[in-house]
Amino acid sequence: MFQMGTKIISWNIRGLNAYEKQVAVKDLIAAHRCLAWSIQETKMVSFSNFFVRQLWFDNDFGMEFLPYQGTAGNSGGLVTIWDNANLELLEKRMGFNSISCLFRFRSNDFKFILTNAYSPCDYNLREVFLNDLAEIRLWSSEAWCFTGDANSVRSDAERNKPGGDTRNMDFLNNFIFDHELMDLPLNGGSYTWSNKHDDPLFCSVRRNSSFKIENIWLEHTDFVKLVETWWNSLEFIGAPGREEEDLTEKIKILNMAEETSALTPVQVEERSDFLKYLNNVKVTRAMMAYQRAKSKGFRDGDKNTQYFHKIANGKRRRNYITKLEVDGVDIFNQDVIKMEIHQYYTDLFTAGSTVSLTIIGV
Numbered sequence: 001m002f003q004m005g006t007k008i009i010s011w012n013i014r015g016l017n018a019y020e021k022q023v024a025v026k027d028l029i030a031a032h033r034c035l036a037w038s039i040q041e042t043k044m045v046s047f048s049n050f051f052v053r054q055l056w057f058d059n060d061f062g063m064e065f066l067p068y069q070g071t072a073g074n075s076g077g078l079v080t081i082w083d084n085a086n087l088e089l090l091e092k093r094m095g096f097n098s099i100s101c102l103f104r105f106r107s108n109d110f111k112f113i114l115t116n117a118y119s120p121c122d123y124n125l126r127e128v129f130l131n132d133l134a135e136i137r138l139w140s141s142e143a144w145c146f147t148g149d150a151n152s153v154r155s156d157a158e159r160n161k162p163g164g165d166t167r168n169m170d171f172l173n174n175f176i177f178d179h180e181l182m183d184l185p186l187n188g189g190s191y192t193w194s195n196k197h198d199d200p201l202f203c204s205v206r207r208n209s210s211f212k213i214e215n216i217w218l219e220h221t222d223f224v225k226l227v228e229t230w231w232n233s234l235e236f237i238g239a240p241g242r243e244e245e246d247l248t249e250k251i252k253i254l255n256m257a258e259e260t261s262a263l264t265p266v267q268v269e270e271r272s273d274f275l276k277y278l279n280n281v282k283v284t285r286a287m288m289a290y291q292r293a294k295s296k297g298f299r300d301g302d303k304n305t306q307y308f309h310k311i312a313n314g315k316r317r318r319n320y321i322t323k324l325e326v327d328g329v330d331i332f333n334q335d336v337i338k339m340e341i342h343q344y345y346t347d348l349f350t351a352g353s354t355v356s357l358t359i360i361g362v
Helices: 019-032 049-055 123-134 166-178 215-219 223-232 240-260 265-293 305-318 334-350
Strands: 008-012 036-040 061-066 078-083 087-095 098-105 111-118 143-149 324-326 329-331
Touching: 008 019, 008 111, 008 143, 019 036, 019 049, 019 265, 036 111, 036 143, 049 061, 049 078, 061 087, 061 098, 078 087, 078 098, 078 111, 098 123, 111 123, 123 166, 223 265, 240 265, 324 334, 329 334
Parallel strands: 008 036, 111 143
Antiparallel strands: 036 078, 061 078, 087 098, 098 111, 324 329
């Protein structure tokens, strides 16, 4: 069965070739050290091991991807990355806008399918897509974990305004029912997707908790002024880590507020400024680690901070001898190790020996 603490992350990134998106993926992977990662709409035609290594938390990973096909394609590009130390890939199936991997846990031999999929928006193509997914059950009967973007909600209750396509809802609900899948509840805000318009549409899956505010707060004449005063009262002094936490919390508060009521122009501008400043703080943090690591493998501004920390720590580890064997005895005391090494090289370079040179042909 699945191990406790297993984390599988799915994200419709809408363009992984954008540098700020790469930064966000790196930070999230480093924070959660997930078992597997499913990304949709990469907008990338190829993936190299070097590129994925910059995203993942170590060198021991596996990867499968479907390339972006431009206007001729529908998936926008998919990539699945996993922790090869814990999962063994047994088989794979490349479907219509989907990647399915049959994995085995190395620790207990439990097998499961992980599907990374992106549903087309077109009604007819959506039917082809779901019929193709149904064939996965003919391919393998193991436990099935479905991740990705279904481009649909299960009911109008998962939208902040009515008008959902009932045909697409039926497609999704019937697929879940026919294949005995469980729609897992999520924790967090009220919605998981926004079209980012001035009058935004929010969509969600069902969840078992939510964050709420009183609408009457927004009607108070001094609401924006008071919130602005509170925000501006915070000063960022000290390590970048604290700044990141404060900025992230501010952005989260605004995102939550937007789910209940449209943000004012002032709030929208504030959130934009916070996002830009947060990006600068992350660059500063990454550059500090870069300087310590003295690594030449990445350009200035790369935010794979955890990588550089590992390089710097690795340099120290390579210059440190934890154990030395002398005459069959393991020595751990650092003072004794230094003395033995010094004595060894003293004896080596002062050993009595006679070297004679003979020049032939002179």
